[in-house]
Amino acid sequence: MRYDVAIVGAGPAGSSAAWFLSGSGMKVAVIERLSERFGAYHSICGGGVSRKGCSRIPLKEDEILNEVEGIRLLWPGGVATTVKAKGYILDRAKLSNRLLEESGADVIRGSVKDVWPLGGECVTALADGRTVHSRYVVGADGAFSAVRRAVFRTAPGTMTAMEEYLAEGPPGNILEFEVGQRFGGAYRWTFPCGSGRTVGSVMGALPSDTGKWLGHRFIPCGCVPEIVRGNVMLIGDAAGFPNPLTYGGLRAAFESAWEAAAAIRRGDLQSYVSWQKKSKLFDPRFSDLHDRIASMTDGNFAELSKPMNHRSLFANGLLTVVRNPRVLGVCMTCLAAIRYGW
Numbered sequence: 001m002r003y004d005v006a007i008v009g010a011g012p013a014g015s016s017a018a019w020f021l022s023g024s025g026m027k028v029a030v031i032e033r034l035s036e037r038f039g040a041y042h043s044i045c046g047g048g049v050s051r052k053g054c055s056r057i058p059l060k061e062d063e064i065l066n067e068v069e070g071i072r073l074l075w076p077g078g079v080a081t082t083v084k085a086k087g088y089i090l091d092r093a094k095l096s097n098r099l100l101e102e103s104g105a106d107v108i109r110g111s112v113k114d115v116w117p118l119g120g121e122c123v124t125a126l127a128d129g130r131t132v133h134s135r136y137v138v139g140a141d142g143a144f145s146a147v148r149r150a151v152f153r154t155a156p157g158t159m160t161a162m163e164e165y166l167a168e169g170p171p172g173n174i175l176e177f178e179v180g181q182r183f184g185g186a187y188r189w190t191f192p193c194g195s196g197r198t199v200g201s202v203m204g205a206l207p208s209d210t211g212k213w214l215g216h217r218f219i220p221c222g223c224v225p226e227i228v229r230g231n232v233m234l235i236g237d238a239a240g241f242p243n244p245l246t247y248g249g250l251r252a253a254f255e256s257a258w259e260a261a262a263a264i265r266r267g268d269l270q271s272y273v274s275w276q277k278k279s280k281l282f283d284p285r286f287s288d289l290h291d292r293i294a295s296m297t298d299g300n301f302a303e304l305s306k307p308m309n310h311r312s313l314f315a316n317g318l319l320t321v322v323r324n325p326r327v328l329g330v331c332m333t334c335l336a337a338i339r340y341g342w
């Protein structure tokens with residue numbers, strides 16, 4: 001089988017890359033290992049994404065489980081900080097399936113095992129022995145990317161196992177994040193998803209009676225050092241693109257898919273590399289603050305949050321900086337994460 005582009009993985013990154021390539025005149029194949037379990041795998045996700053984060057894809061009504069109006073941070077010691085933030089809770093499996101269908105790409109069901117260059121082409125080998133020949137390969141195959149393993153031989157900085165429950169709860173439009181030392185640099189999230197609430201955190205941090213256990217998956221953070229080699233590219237989780245503070249990866253999946261598709265259309269893959277180097281989504285301050293937070297005690301968190309017990313974060317930020325100039329960097333990075341990290 002010969003194609004212009006072979007995309008490995010039909011999740012948010014892969015399906016949107018296929019969709020962004022539609023109309024380019026290129027022959028595109030999407031190779032996806034899951035069929036019946038696709039919906040279950042992709043339901044393990046808060047689905048929270050900012051409006052900006054999915055602005056390149058016109059959403060259908062039935063792909064939006066809920067609208068988001070704000071974000072609330074719950075700090076040890078009882079302080080709560082609420083910020084206005086507009087976004088959605090997505091039914092990402094539904095969205096990915098629709099994008100894939102509309103893209104007109106050939107869908108090949110099977111698990112990719114290896115990728116190698118061959119005379120100006122790429123060969124993608126499936127576990128069942130089939131091969132796909134293409135000019136470009138896009139690795140959109142998630143945290144444990146087979147494309148990354150085969151071609152780049154690198155790994156993201158960290159892999160965090162996160163588990164999620166479906167619980168009962170009143171309707172609402174606020175995404176809630178509780179921080180504290182028991183979450184080891186992460187947090188507990190509670191998202192109103194239309195039919196109750198999804199609650200999740202790092203594996204083992206929540207009591208088992210939190211609700212119906214949906215499962216666990218890994219979130220890779222810390223971008224890999226190389227995202228293009230020859231005609232092979234990495235996008236989304238395969239590149240370690242989720243934000244290390246928010247652990248949100250949907251926006252980076254959609255935006256990297258958009259940029260990768262544009263680079264392929266131009267025949268200039270280095271433009272994708274240049275975009276990543278300049279993008280605010282991958283500001284190294286996010287990783288730095290994550291490392292700092294990971295070693296903080298509840299006492300440290302409580303101290304940091306003392307001046308934030310007001311409704312407006314802008315006013316809080318100013319007040320905090322005036323009272324304690326050392327937290328300026330922390331405040332700015334938190335604000336940037338709320339803006340770019342989901």
Ligand SMILES: Cc1cc2nc3c(=O)[nH]c(=O)nc-3n(C[C@H](O)[C@H](O)[C@H](O)COP(=O)(O)OP(=O)(O)OC[C@H]3O[C@@H](n4cnc5c(N)ncnc54)[C@H](O)[C@@H]3O)c2cc1C
Nearest residue numbers: 009011012013033045046047048112142236237248249250
């Ligand atoms: C519990 C949890 C909650 C989360 N909540 C949020 C949130 O609220 N907001 C947010 O922005 N992000 C969230 N994330 C992160 C988000 O889920 C990921 O960043 C996003 O799924 C990345 O999309 P992707 O397409 O790059 O990878 P994936 O979604 O992992 O998709 C990869 C696809 O590739 C397929 N695949 C894998 N290997 C192969 C292979 N060898 N051959 C063929 N196909 C293969 C997989 O079956 C899958 O369909 C959460 C993650 C977890 C674990």
